[in-house]
Amino acid sequence: MKKKKPVILVTNDDGITAPGIRALVEAVKGFGTILIVSPDSPQSGMGHAITVNEPLRLYPSKEYGKLESYACSGTPVDCVKLGIYEILKYSPDLIVSGINHGSNVSTNVLYSGTMSAAVEGALEGIPSIGFSLTDYSMTADFSAAQKVVKSIVKEVLEKGMPEGICFNVNIPKLPYSKIKGVKVCRQAHAFWEDKFDNRKDPLGKPYYWLTGEFKSYDGGKDTDLWALENNYVSLVPVQYDMTAHQVLGKLNYSF
């Protein structure tokens, strides 16, 4: 009996025309039937945002030739929801998001639209993976990343993924031969030290542009930051229970 081809939903946060999602589609298209639902404009830093106060638009696209693809006016999480509930009307076998132009290690999992799309997949009980390359350039070389994608996607399609989990995969900016392997690791304890670039517009009115520096407070060798700095691919299994279980028994409030 011929096994049914897996259905793979592809999304990202850099938008449907980004080289990163093009590289991702190329890497996964041999594994199954592909559906691309991606934002019509860049949605970096959109985190787990969903569109509730305005309508969503979905435009059939020819961006990927014969592959079914849609540009969506909403966020990456909107794309996942529309892909499952409006286009497919069933759960795909796999969701892949990315390949993000730039790192999504550590606490960036909270800000990242790429990763929030994967977390939404986990909430739906669907094996989901967010891929990021630590290269912000729009002309980044995704060839090594594509090999990593193929290897991990193949393994996930064969072995599955623990339920309620998605993977945050970050790939170092290196030729494939220089990548030492995959480290399964935890999210590093690191944060943005924010700064606002305080500017004046042509009318003399002030505006602010968020900038800053990402700083680690984590010396551990079991983190995603360590893995990347040491030429490994980092793979953090991500879950969505934000309860601080460690303090549950220690808190007591009354009124």
Next chain:
Amino acid sequence: MKKKKPVILVTNDDGITAPGIRALVEAVKGFGTILIVSPDSPQSGMGHAITVNEPLRLYPSKEYGKLESYACSGTPVDCVKLGIYEILKYSPDLIVSGINHGSNVSTNVLYSGTMSAAVEGALEGIPSIGFSLTDYSMTADFSAAQKVVKSIVKEVLEKGMPEGICFNVNIPKLPYSKIKGVKVCRQAHAFWEDKFDNRKDPLGKPYYWLTGEFKSYDGGKDTDLWALENNYVSLVPVQYDMTAHQVLGKLNYSF
């Protein structure tokens, strides 16, 4: 020696003119020096979104009379970042967010702008609390919620909060005398079963509006959902490490 008055940053996701944030300001203004930085328009469902692809505007507001307040063009998390890094230039003693018009229990912590503002506070090491009233009406009665806010804020200012934690406080829609107390609990295992309202605009073009039903798969009596359904205030301590530590040792990927 006179103790320095605590500085309290107030934000929300329903926008600076929402009755909920007005009720919150009224409830906390006796506890210290108040700074309000709130979105200039509703930002429900914005999750942990930050504005990186466009500039931010900050408008001094008279909305709260003599209290220092600003309307911000960005998200709740942008408001927290601007409050700390651009307006105060130091960390406030407490961040309070809300009072949200509607529940933020369970996995809604991921979608909620109200809660993401509090999580951003936790990332900054600042005691932070998101408050929500399980009443979506713009004419909701916040008087019982205000008493709950006062009681919890007083306790947090006196006793502090474990580091890297914020609180997700949901208040049932009940008169104060009917509220049984505060339950410290975990995030329930519950999810949105999404649906899209598929409509046509006046030009005949399709658009989609996200809707759905929130469904629980959790029979536990130690959850926020259970607490609210049983007339308690729910208090979930929330942390920002999304690593699925329980599967870390069980995964192994190679290529």
